[in-house]
Amino acid sequence: MKPKREPRPRRCCECRRWYRPGPSAAKAQKTCGKRCRLRRRAKHEAARREADLPAARRRERARKRRQRERQTGAGPPMSRAGLSAQSSAAIEEIVEKLGHAQRMSRAGLRRQLRRLALGELARGAAEPGA
């Protein structure tokens, strides 16, 4: 591997000031900082929108729809092909518990999941062939 040299100073394509790119972005960085980066992105997005307005409107509608679905929890139901009703119920239960996990300690979460797993095993033994 070549020894990493100090990145050469470059000209910001937005404000034309000189800057030193970060070592991890030495070849790709085009702007001096966050302000110019956001300005450059906005210009690119505006150009992209103008180049194909219908596609841009489709993208905007899709983004709004996804945001709406995220907030209301609506949207098409997830496919559960290949999962038995029992395991899919167990998964739903675990997802529900994980929703509380942020408020719970790791030990508490572990206890909950262990209890769930043991419950599954007991149910599985009680109904053979399920």
Ligand SMILES: [Zn+2]
């Ligand atoms: Zn700049």
